[in-house]
Amino acid sequence: MEEVPIIEMKGIVKIYPDGTKALKGVDFSVKKGEIHGLLGENGAGKTTLMKILSGMLPPTEGKIYVNGREVRFKSPADALANGIGMVHQHFTLVEVFDALHNIILGMEGHGLFSKIDVDKARAKLQKLMDELNFQVPLEVPVETLPVGVQQRIEILKVLYRNVDVLILDEPTAVLTPIEVKELFDVLRKLKEQGKTIIFISHKLREVMEITDRVTVLRKGEVIGTVNTNEATPQLLARMMVGRDVVLRIQKPPKEPGEPILRVENLWVKGDRGEDAVKGLSFEVRAGEIFGIAGVEGNGQTELIEAITGLRKIEKGRVILNGKDITGRPPKELYNLGVAHIPEDRTHMGLILDMTVAENSILGLHWNAKFTGALNSIKWNTVKAYAQELIEKFEIVAPGVDAPVKSLSGGNQQKLIVAREVSKNPELIVASQPTRGVDVASTEYIRNYLVKLRNENKAVLLVSADLDEVLQLSDRMAIMYEGQFVGIVKPEEVTEEQIGLMMGGIKDES
């Protein structure tokens, strides 16, 4: 007689309002008392699935059962009431409150107007912490505490509500190795107490270490569920990465020339002050596409921002054509021939409410070509220029006076590419150049990057889309926790090896 799973999700489909199909009919079940890993690349749908389970998002289709009983969650509070709590990757803590008040918020005791019984709450929390064998300071503002401690407060917050199922979304992403070890100790304690844990991760080693079973998701579909003790990292990597190539790119062989960009021992800090890039050195040569693959959040963003002058460099040097450009401002880098296709087009690449013409000269607006008397902008020249870009790059736009937000994502991205490569740069830094872009535009942009390479430009490509990096790069690096696990030629590695490297494991065989 099979035991009724504590959680069962059947045929879960999620289509976002913008039409993105994040989950395509997922079946997922978790046994009581296990640590269940949910493994997959970015965009595989792990977080979306768990947000549905925790009541943050409604599913488009599908059913959820808790202990065999069908449930429907309208809010996270509903899920909590059914014993399911989630700790998000980005913490939801009231920064100015102390831990105690963050934890008791929403279930403070009797009566809205009665005095909060702080002593009682403290005693209950102390008991919880003693059972789990860790301590957090309960009475200092949480914003002053390190992230590892904040994460424990999030865990306590959920446990205080007597949940049976604890979901952790990439809990180790923000932790130091010691903190990871401590977290795992806590998770094992919780398992001893009979709690069920769902552990979302893309890190193979951690999944192998802590989980009992693993479900692998890829592009919104379940690839399979395996018992961890029967799995190998190689198997999981293959399941996670798969092998489906959508687009074909024509790329003639080419001998790269002189190094254009040289990065030496680069150290960069992330937003939280942690070391995001740890002593990277590499070079990108003329007529070469150098790709950086890896799961997002491993320092790629910080690396790109440091090279393009948007983020402070702690240590090391960036050299362009033999000239030290470390810490130079973006405008100077532009003059020296650096073009940047930023990873987030709506926030960094374009001003959505401004017109196509206005956006087409962002960063060039001071150029003598476009300015007349008293530095006024010659709009007729600008509009003619924008029209030229539209024609040359096959951008579908209602006109040069249309606001950029009226363009499709793909055409917005093409406008950025058009603007940046028209600066006639020596180095093109392209970050997630085809994210959220339709197939036709994706193909156009990819082919254009190859064309630039054929014209002897240096291209630095960062993408979370592994296929993209594999297809375009002449050489590629896999980035993990601020360092390169390896630099390889795409045609010389197997997908399995790359999957392992993305999970932080270098396969020496």
Added chain:
Amino acid sequence: MIDMIISILLGSLTAMVPIVLTSTGAVVSERAGVVNIGYEGILLMSALFGAMFAEMSGSPWIGLLGGAFVGMLLGMLHGAITVYMKGDHIIPGIGINILALGVVAFGITAIWGTAGQHQVPSNIRIQPIINTPYGGLSPMVLITFVIVFLTHWVLFRTPLGLRIRAVGENPEAADALGVNVERYRFLATVYGATLAGLGGAYLSVDWLGVVTKEISSGRGFIALANMVFSGWNPIRALIGGFIFGFFDNLSVWVRTNPAISQVVPWQFVATLPYIVTIIIVAGIIGKVRPPKWDGRPYKRE
């Protein structure tokens, strides 16, 4: 000398009431994340309607309650727009302020048939509980103290206050724990406007005993400045309101003291309370941190 001090102290307490009530209301509203710059208009309209209710009923207390009621309605309007319809927080406030200009000018003529000004009969004004030769003390001063301390206690000691502060700091966190963000934001907004309404009626049926087109004379905005000065804290708002009241009175005293008014023009002295408030606020602003989601609508993703 001593009579002058007593007189200025009593006057300061009298003058602080509308500022302190409005600031305290604004503190609660903004702690929950809702900005309302319409307090000036609320003060004006509830001064008008407060006097009207008092004269209709023959009771100044009904007048005060009526003023608070008008404030409550305007607060519900503001709350509906900002909290439930996720609208901008500034525009409705501007609307209320402009609306008040017309409503009050027209209302005085329509209700009492006089232009620009109406004297409230002294028998339907709130009577002082303490009378001294140097001036009286209104029961509203005591009520104001009670309201401030109660509000402070609720805000920092009770579950209600915790939730109000949570939805103004991080509504996402509150939402995830089942706290109804919209409900607490709306309640706080209405509470803030209601206190301003009480303060407005106080102007006409208690302190000044008159309704004019400019009876609020910027107190709604001063109250907002005072709220910032207080660091969104009711008790500190009480102190700030007292400082404003003190300089307000000092300026009146200086103006009526021939020995000084011959040397310093009274127009200059009349600007003192505003200048002092600005200096204090400018000295403090930037050092205090507003609630993180202040003025931002919250929509679940």
